[in-house]
Amino acid sequence: MKMRWTSVVWSVVYLLLLLSLLTPLSIVTVFFLILPATILFATLNVRSFLLHVLPVWLIAFIVHPVYLLLAMYFMVPSIVMGWSYKRKNSALRTLLIGSGTVLAEMLVLLLIGTLFLHFDLSGYVHDIVKMTMSPLKDVGGNNPLISDMVWTPEKMQIVSDMTMQMIPFAMIISSFMMGVITHSLARPIIESTGYHVPKLKPAREWMLPKSLIWYYLIGVVIEVFARGSHNSFLIMIAANLVPLLHICFMIQAIGFFYFLAYSKKWHPAIPLVIVIPILLFPPMRIIGILDLAFPLRQYMTKSKR
Template structure:
């Protein structure tokens, strides 16, 4: 198949993903939507890429009509980070640089869009979330239960405030996962067409900087020193820094067991199964914390 047909095929894939956004497949679609756009930008020059993107948008509008506003909004949102990733692939930058830059760009876009949306529509996000959660909780509250009369309302307010306070860390983790999934799938897709894209270092070689341990201790002290009801700057920093750093140590723990599996010649499926257990049981982040703070791997190497 010639390069022209390949670009048409990937444009069709992007269109199908846009058309699936109004369906129940939206969660899966959002993690796949950037892939055809990244592939198209890497294959094409900027002007042809914009032509393809415009054709995708027009086709989506023609097929969905008034329902195309949300899909087109998502498509335009992911167009910028997709083009940036494709541009970095053309420049042969390292996979770590691509993923880091894509994560930062996605996070910045999420924050800007959220700010614009809140200002434009004058929405109190915490109040809106509390209202939706309260409606859901009221279905559990009946006259025959022993729960307090205002249980649903009080719980909804607490959950809404906690969600808003944790929003930066949730957006950061979402941006990181989007960047990683897009890189992994785009690299494989481009590889089938003979376009070589640098891979991430093997999981067993991943190592966090030791300074993150100090940052984690500071964030942990702040989280205990500051009241959970404190919505100020430092309270927000502590509430978001702790889970983000713990997630980083979870990844480090997975990398450690991949290293251990390689050293001990375990079956290939072993570290993957261990990774699932680590993701399911949160306290395993302590393994990653220890591996980052101390030369744990050197001990197993000597053995």
């Protein structure tokens, strides 16, 4: 009985999240949309899963047919992650295949829109930038003290081009965030129903591949050449590869401080406090680079004679 009513509750949550997609709340709720279906698929057999999901889809279709299309779109990563939980795959594998599925869907949707629906992503981005910057343009034009900050069409085009270059980065980060949020909430919820779900390694054990150092060096070289180049492909690689690697090094730095706190038996709150400056002060990612490049953990914990 508990399991059945819990499933009904998650079905209702799933419906409410779907209905929020055409509202301003979608900016937040979209990151939680694959959570309810993931939990339902992981804890129910296929028949029970369909009995919970199909009524939600029917109601969503009655409200507006576009909700059904959105539901089908977000159902794919939900099934992939739920299936991975059923297979007892490692948490990292589940997280990566879930995030990868979301990213693949984004790319496929963009490809279909471009080839068959004649969707112009560049023009769309330019319109959004123009709409966003118009109030600033009006303020600058009416205030002589900030006349140098007037948003001319040329400046808007530059911002538009920079935004276009960062779209791959935004797609990767957003898909990864959806995977992280879903796993962080789904794992303890599924565990509470009696199903065992592997969890991520403790932060102190996080260790990224050392090859990231070489990728970073390559990215820096590409970034140097891209500054004086008009090759849009080269510029896009530089604009996306290096920031992604910076995030990896920040994650590595966080893992290092958790390892240090565990080894030195610090209070558990200390590494949590250290995470804040790492996130707010990006140059601290150098700790992550050093941790990958050198045996920093062994050196910091080596007993002194």
